Amino acid sequence: xxxxxxxxxxxxxVSRFVEHFAAQLVEAGLQRMPARVFAALLASDKxxxxxxxxxxxxxxxxxxxxGAVRYLAQVRMVSREREPGxxxxxxxxxxxxxxxxxxxxxxxxxxxxxALREGVTSLGADTPAGRRLEETLAFFxxxxxxxxxxxxxxxxxxxxxxxxx
Amino acid sequence: xxxxxxxxxxxxxVSRFVEHFAAQLVEAGLQRMPARVFAALLASDKxxxxxxxxxxxxxxxxxxxxGAVRYLAQVRMVSREREPGxxxxxxxxxxxxxxxxxxxxxxxxxxxxxALREGVTSLGADTPAGRRLEETLAFFxxxxxxxxxxxxxxxxxxxxxxxxx
DNA sequence: CGCTCCTTTCAGAAATTTGTGAAGTTAAGG
DNA sequence: CCTTAACTTCACAAATTTCTGAAAGGAGCG
Numbered sequence: 001x002x003x004x005x006x007x008x009x010x011x012x013x014v015s016r017f018v019e020h021f022a023a024q025l026v027e028a029g030l031q032r033m034p035a036r037v038f039a040a041l042l043a044s045d046k047x048x049x050x051x052x053x054x055x056x057x058x059x060x061x062x063x064x065x066x067g068a069v070r071y072l073a074q075v076r077m078v079s080r081e082r083e084p085g086x087x088x089x090x091x092x093x094x095x096x097x098x099x100x101x102x103x104x105x106x107x108x109x110x111x112x113x114x115a116l117r118e119g120v121t122s123l124g125a126d127t128p129a130g131r132r133l134e135e136t137l138a139f140f141x142x143x144x145x146x147x148x149x150x151x152x153x154x155x156x157x158x159x160x161x162x163x164x165x
Numbered sequence: 166x167x168x169x170x171x172x173x174x175x176x177x178x179v180s181r182f183v184e185h186f187a188a189q190l191v192e193a194g195l196q197r198m199p200a201r202v203f204a205a206l207l208a209s210d211k212x213x214x215x216x217x218x219x220x221x222x223x224x225x226x227x228x229x230x231x232g233a234v235r236y237l238a239q240v241r242m243v244s245r246e247r248e249p250g251x252x253x254x255x256x257x258x259x260x261x262x263x264x265x266x267x268x269x270x271x272x273x274x275x276x277x278x279x280a281l282r283e284g285v286t287s288l289g290a291d292t293p294a295g296r297r298l299e300e301t302l303a304f305f306x307x308x309x310x311x312x313x314x315x316x317x318x319x320x321x322x323x324x325x326x327x328x329x330x
Numbered sequence: 331c332g333c334t335c336c337t338t339t340c341a342g343a344a345a346t347t348t349g350t351g352a353a354g355t356t357a358a359g360g
Numbered sequence: 361c362c363t364t365a366a367c368t369t370c371a372c373a374a375a376t377t378t379c380t381g382a383a384a385g386g387a388g389c390g
Contacts, residue, residue: 009288009289009292009294010287013287013288014288014294016287017280017283017284017287017288017298020280020283020284021277021280021281021284024273024276024277024280025277027273027276028194028270028273028277029193029194031347031348032348032349033348033349042294042297042298042301043284043288043294043298044294045292045293045294046293047293047297051366051367052366060349060350061349061350061351062366062367062368063349063350063351063352063367063368063369063370064348064349064350065367066367066368066369067348067349067368070368085358086358086365086366087356087357087358087364087365087366087367088365088366088367089366089367093297095297095300099304105193108189108192108193111189111192112186112189112190112193115182115185115186115189116186118182118185119182119185119186119208122175122178122181122182123174123178123179123182123208124174127174127210128210128211128212129174129179129207129208129209129210132207132212132258132260133207133208135260135323135327136207138323138326138327139264139319139323142318142319142322143315143319146315146318146319150308150311150315153307153311154304154307154308154311157307158300158303158304161303162300162303196377196378197378197379198378198379216336216337217336225379225380226379226380226381227336227337227338228337228338228339228340228379228380228381228382229378229379229380230337231337231338231339232338232378232379235338247387250388250389251335251336251387251388252334252335252336252337252386252387252388253335253336253337254336254337
């Protein structure tokens with residue numbers, strides 16, 4: 001069955017999950033190294049790993065870790081911490097923070113909306129194409145609102161089911 | 166101001182929008198040709214274009230059109246129609262259908278969920294990592310439901326604001 | 331039936347992306 | 361200060377992706 005908690009974990013099982021889940025993320029558009037690094041963090045016991053641990057576990061160079069982590073931090077999927085009294089850096093996946101990041105497709109949506117607004121203006125709001133773009137724009141604006149509300153509901157749901165993390 | 170409807174449209178304005186919007190789609194992970202083709206359809210007056218029109222407008226080969234369209238049809242962002250009494254094919258962006266497609270990240274979400282479930286099992290539901298994966302899984306399941314409900318609300322909202330398309 | 335117009339497939343050239351090794355940078359600790 | 365541990369940056373080689381031209385396929389029309 002499953003390992004009793006507190007026991008060393010089966011590195012092979014971990015690796016299998018990491019690679020499998022990372023593959024799904026890649027398919028969804030994430031770059032490979034960020035995907036693998038993120039999956040490794042998700043599957044770690046503390047949700048925290050150092051550069052060295054990541055490099056060793058994933059068999060990648062420090063340079064690759066650096067690049068992946070920079071990207072992940074930029075899109076808020078992990079946070080970086082300086083381990084006090086050491087030059088080591090640690091990377092953490094906060095339970096919630098990364099859901100927020102997922103919905104931080106907001107930033108992307110905003111740019112879509114801008115492009116659409118520009119299109120409505122330059123093609124003419126009174127043209128068929130303009131009207132189509134306007135409706136598309138309305139959809140995204142609707143989604144914006146709804147996603148915000150949805151995340152509220154999630155937080156409530158989560159607290160009820162898992163307690164305050 | 167804008168062109169009166171019924172007048173030939175400014176091809177340059179159209180192109181500017183198409184390339185700009187396509188660039189956003191690319192940034193969000195779509196391949197370039199599908200993105201450009203889709204944007205061109207969105208910006209067309211009837212929401213329908215033939216292969217030849219697409220090729221000419223976007224300055225790409227028939228092969229490129231073929232590939233892009235195949236992809237877009239597969240993910241339900243456009244539908245293909247045979248123009249009756251002709252070998253020409255026409256590609257259409259249905260107002261609603263493509264929102265559905267967007268949420269058809271469902272297919273993707275399902276696979277994420279599968280990978281996570283597998284992870285919970287193989288790492289052990291009683292381990293810290295297992296619990297983290299479980300919570301992530303719960304989030305996606307929650308999102309599934311919510312998105313379905315959201316689309317319902319959108320349809321109502323849309324009907325009210327734009328009338329039945 | 332065969333011709334013709336359109337679309338699709340395929341192999342390959344070109345461009346882009348990816349990951350590495352090695353040099354460079356910063357800061358802790360003696 | 362000097363050493364050393366760690367992370368970052370950079371240039372390049374390798375792998376992958378992308379798009380094209382050319383040939384093949386198939387449906388309408390005579």
